[in-house]
Amino acid sequence: MKSLYNVAEIRSIEHTMAAALPAGTLMQRAGEAATSAAREMLAGRKVLVLAGPGNNGGDALEVAATLAGANTDLDADVTVLHLPGAVAPSPETAQALARARASKAHFVDTLPLGRDWGLIVDGLFGIGLARPLAGDMRALVETINALGRPVLALDVPSGLDADTGAVIGPDGVAIHATRTITFIADKPGLHTYEGRDYAGQVQVAPLGIDPGQRPPAGARLNEPALFARHLAPRRHNSHKGSFGDVAVVGGAKGMAGAPLLAARGALFCGAGRVFVAAIDPVAAVDFAQPEIMMRDAQEFDSGDGTLVIGPGMGDSVTAMRVLFKALEGTAPLVLDADALNLLAASPDLQGRLAQRAAPAILTPHPLEAARLLGVTSGVVQGDRLAAARELASRLNAVVVLKGSGSVIANATGAAVINPTGNAGLATAGSGDVLAGICGSLLAQGWQAWEAALGAVWVHGAAADRLVAQGSGPIGLTAGELPVAARAVFNALAR
Ligand SMILES: NC(=O)C1=CN([C@@H]2O[C@H](COP(=O)(O)OP(=O)(O)OC[C@H]3O[C@@H](n4cnc5c(N)ncnc54)[C@H](O)[C@@H]3O)[C@@H](O)[C@H]2O)[C@@H](O)CC1
Numbered sequence: 001m002k003s004l005y006n007v008a009e010i011r012s013i014e015h016t017m018a019a020a021l022p023a024g025t026l027m028q029r030a031g032e033a034a035t036s037a038a039r040e041m042l043a044g045r046k047v048l049v050l051a052g053p054g055n056n057g058g059d060a061l062e063v064a065a066t067l068a069g070a071n072t073d074l075d076a077d078v079t080v081l082h083l084p085g086a087v088a089p090s091p092e093t094a095q096a097l098a099r100a101r102a103s104k105a106h107f108v109d110t111l112p113l114g115r116d117w118g119l120i121v122d123g124l125f126g127i128g129l130a131r132p133l134a135g136d137m138r139a140l141v142e143t144i145n146a147l148g149r150p151v152l153a154l155d156v157p158s159g160l161d162a163d164t165g166a167v168i169g170p171d172g173v174a175i176h177a178t179r180t181i182t183f184i185a186d187k188p189g190l191h192t193y194e195g196r197d198y199a200g201q202v203q204v205a206p207l208g209i210d211p212g213q214r215p216p217a218g219a220r221l222n223e224p225a226l227f228a229r230h231l232a233p234r235r236h237n238s239h240k241g242s243f244g245d246v247a248v249v250g251g252a253k254g255m256a257g258a259p260l261l262a263a264r265g266a267l268f269c270g271a272g273r274v275f276v277a278a279i280d281p282v283a284a285v286d287f288a289q290p291e292i293m294m295r296d297a298q299e300f301d302s303g304d305g306t307l308v309i310g311p312g313m314g315d316s317v318t319a320m321r322v323l324f325k326a327l328e329g330t331a332p333l334v335l336d337a338d339a340l341n342l343l344a345a346s347p348d349l350q351g352r353l354a355q356r357a358a359p360a361i362l363t364p365h366p367l368e369a370a371r372l373l374g375v376t377s378g379v380v381q382g383d384r385l386a387a388a389r390e391l392a393s394r395l396n397a398v399v400v401l402k403g404s405g406s407v408i409a410n411a412t413g414a415a416v417i418n419p420t421g422n423a424g425l426a427t428a429g430s431g432d433v434l435a436g437i438c439g440s441l442l443a444q445g446w447q448a449w450e451a452a453l454g455a456v457w458v459h460g461a462a463a464d465r466l467v468a469q470g471s472g473p474i475g476l477t478a479g480e481l482p483v484a485a486r487a488v489f490n491a492l493a494r
């Protein structure tokens, strides 16, 4: 299980472990693990180590001391830019400083110009960052980022909030790392919002702390093990009725494509029968995908089938009526796009959704989530896990808060961050495909929680597959996702 611990949880584990070990052990282990990572990354002799005022700086000083130590086989030329704070360092950091001072590393007060660093080690701030980087510190981070050299961040890229993945602001900056070695356990902020861009490749160094001894984490990373129980091979003796019906309700005038994309997502991920119930019907058949059955939303009765409601649905009276009927019924629901906006405008509909017994998955992007919560999208993005959890608990549904590192949350407070996907998905219609995949898995009998986890994982992996094949991220189209999702899904099911 890929657990994600927030700062409070990490501090508590650290506290327990530090009490059980000789003083300074954890920092020495952090230094050793980071030194191995640094050696793997070296792209030249010259190493710049940035050491801040706290224990993150202590970790960096351990790295400097080892890289430039007497016992090393490395011919590294280590420069330490040490930025002590106003308060005295912790005993372990003081010890690391003494070790570094006694090594061949040379200490400087300002960043030397024009050096072609083979590696920069970022030990400015870790989980103790308390306010935005400002003044000289801000200028230093901007200069380092502009150098474009390989950067190994210790624990967290300096300036990034380890809980939320936001650059600590207002008006803050953060180190752009090539790789982050994070200590004790993985952290949510490295995987969502701005985290993926700033952290680069993430490596976890447990520092000898047995994962089995850690308390359960508040969040985790998505992985197929979380939904694997639904990934059974198909029985020979099956028929289209075995895999459920999906009806996509949407497609107001000028937005006929959105429900078709969702319908294809549903079809290619295995739903038995797929309908589009259009608010403003324009075609009797989709000639590119004739398997999809076209209906008029005003007359359509989906029976027990799963409803994916919202793609391109608009906010007409018809749309409202259809949504109201869906909420009154007992069908499993996926609510996306305009259905979410209509829901946001109606406390009555929100109450009805919360009272329903049948499963529901909501797939808001940050602005849709903000409308539902009555806040700005900045507030949502500022703490994506909290926003997703709050929505899930208010609306008694599984919520997928989309975006880089989509967050899946449920009404009991569980939260999962999805690691698949890439910026190729930042294109019109990819969310429609996701909604269709969610509906497809619900229709095939998956529990809502696992359907959301599976759909988000497969959707992201489909985009990763397309990028690996050269079809993105630039110019990747939503229409390519269903076929790629099918390949990913079948590979998982095998
Ligand atoms: N305590 C432990 O047992 C371990 C701690 N470790 C390291 O220790 C780090 C946490 O250490 P700390 O709690 O000392 O925190 P940090 O080293 O992240 O930073 C805290 C220091 O920075 C100052 N500060 C915070 N925000 C600032 C800002 N915007 N501008 C200027 N100064 C600012 C604080 O006043 C404090 O002096 C972890 O991220 C990890 O790297 C590791 O060595 C593993 C073991």
Ligand SMILES: Nc1ncnc2c1ncn2[C@@H]1O[C@H](COP(=O)(O)OP(=O)(O)O)[C@@H](O)[C@H]1O
Pocket (backbone or CB within 6 Å): 337, 365, 401, 402, 403, 404, 405, 406, 420, 421, 422, 423, 424, 425, 426, 427, 428, 429, 430, 431, 432, 433, 434, 459
């Ligand atoms: N940078 C990114 N990295 C990973 N996934 C992304 C990224 N940008 C967008 N996505 C995903 O693409 C989809 C976009 O959905 P949405 O915003 O609803 O767009 P649309 O309504 O045009 O389909 C979501 O699944 C979202 O998580």
Ligand SMILES: [K+]
Pocket (backbone or CB within 6 Å): 056, 122, 123, 124, 125, 126, 153, 154, 155, 156, 157, 158
């Ligand atoms: K750091």
